[in-house]
Amino acid sequence: MSDELVLHVKDLYVNFYTYEGIVKALDGVEMFLRRGDTMGVVGETGCGKSVTAKSILRLIEAPGRLDDGQILFFDQDFETKETIELDLAKLELEEMLEIRGNRISIVFQDPATYPNPVFRIGDQIAEVIELHQNLAMDVLYMKIAKLELTLSEATSDENRAEIEGKISYYRQQLDDPPEPDKKSMREAAKLKAIEMLRLVRMPAPEQVVNQYPHELSGGMRQRALIAMSLACNPSILICDEATTALDVTVQAQVLLLLNQLKAEIGTSIIVITHDMGVVAETCNWVNVMYAGTTVESCATEEIFAKPLHPYTAGLLIAVPKLHEVKDRLPQIRGTVPNLITPPTGCRFHPRCDYATSVCKEKKPLLEELEPGHWVACHHPLRS
């Protein structure tokens, strides 16, 4: 793990302009992801986790609008290894299309509704490969492999000579591959799709590519979606509640898979969840969100050992523990605020036991209170 950042979300504001009023969904969100990290983003429903994820990919739709802030993406050039800095918040749509599914990709929550029901799994994966990758080399390798197969079955010498001639012709082209035609590109993309399905441990990938989403189970569909999002070796993979809709055993398999894949292809991962267990199991960094703001950001062990923000502490107390017998689970008093008329100052103050007058007036900024531990609170615990 290096200290090099791959993503830095700075002071992000997203508002939804609805008939009832302006929903201030994100109010200065801060988030940073280091290369190779798995970062968990936790918080209650409606705290802006998914909106942040969608903002990163600029998938916020009307009536929502990204009003202010920066989303800095530090992408490494494949050949020169140079780092390119892009502000995704200001990118043109055409440039954004190059990023989506290619450099940054996302796995969504519900495997039942996210695959397109009318296209084959293989075609849906191949589509993203065809869109973003230069398949010229793959097409040549595919042609050579095919010819070698016929060569091993060829009987007459005349045939063999002809096939060998063709093979060496294609070999020569490998240095400077010509633009392949659409049909062989599609074929090569499909072969790659099988490869991707194999990578996500899909049983019988050769059959699955030709199947439709409704023919697969939820866990298999989620694997297919993961294969789709990993197809172009993205720098960042965002898992937006990717395991929430799955049952516990499948959830464990998918989490294990994600951790293994991270090591294999070196992707940084953002895991959005409200399950502290998932965070503990998969993430080495945690970002806690509350009502559209980042309240705490630190290493996973740190957050479980000594949370500094009262909200985080409240969340952790609310998690039931195996060895305790309790009639009633502890909870954070009050409810999530209405984001059309959010509380002034610190958005958590009406529910906070430590709130004072300053919390009502001034919005706390995210500060590094201890080395590697960022908190946005006027009265952090134990400080």
Add this chain to the structure above:
Amino acid sequence: MKLRDFVLRRIILAIPVIFGVLTITWFLSYVVGDPLAMYVTERTPDAAIPGIIRARGLDAPLVVQYFLYLTALFQGDWGVSTTTGADQPVLTVLARLFPATIELSIVAMSIAIVLGIPLGIISATRKDKAADHVTRVFALIGVSMPIFWFGLMLKYVLFYQLSVWDLPHLPGGDRYNFRAFGSWQPTTGFLLIDSLLFEHNPALFLDAVVHLIMPAFCLGYITLAIITRMMRSSMLEVIKEDYITLAKSKGLSERVVIYKHALRNALIPTVTVIGLAFGGLITGAVLTETIFNWPGLGRWATNSILNSDIAAINGFTLLVAFIFVIANFIVDMIYGVLDPRIRFG
């Protein structure tokens, strides 16, 4: 073969439908009119009537008559129609008039589909913008305007007024210009096909096309409006679906997302409407054919009803039932192509 089973099952399911239609129409036609009426005139002597009753088998019990009717039907004898003047077998009349109606309906349907689907997509993708408002008003007029009034207005403006001002105008009726081309020998009965393939007369083809424009648009406008509205609403529904978000997250352009990922899903409800509307077009042709003097089934069917020409009414109803069944069969096949979940299900 799963596909063969699917087709076979569809055909077997169609049999009770057709059978039900012909049973109900046959009995109904006896309820609403006197079956004798079509065989007698004011000048028929009273003494001849018992002879006619016996000759036509009208003295047999109703059930026996019904079975005689069924037997004849399967032998290709659909009865005799008196509406066109001289006695003519119903099948012959149908064969002569049907191509004109189906030609008009197919062209009307093509106009409705070719314009309706893109208009619906444009309307949905530019929701609440100018293009959407214009399309919605256009569609609203289409579903609200009675066909007879619209036909007359079209004719009044595009034929009468333009010809009064000595401007180029569309023909006011008929299938082609009889004075210029004389009579033609129907091979398939479709003038558009016959004129090119058998008569080798491109001028006649063009003339037929010009004659088709107004009646086809008049007939197709309602269907066009229905398709546009259906396409718009199902497109709006589909672009909110999760798989559209997924398609966007892959980096696909707006065009690919809409025309590949959304369109195919949005077409499914639209295809249903198209299938049902096609049967409606055949029957809806009645008014259009009357306004534009189109030599099709519609006018003949109206006159048959007025004359209580039972054999003709039954024949026409049976034919329309067949078309409905075939149209829905095609719709089911298209469903299967569009949506793998329905495929051979």
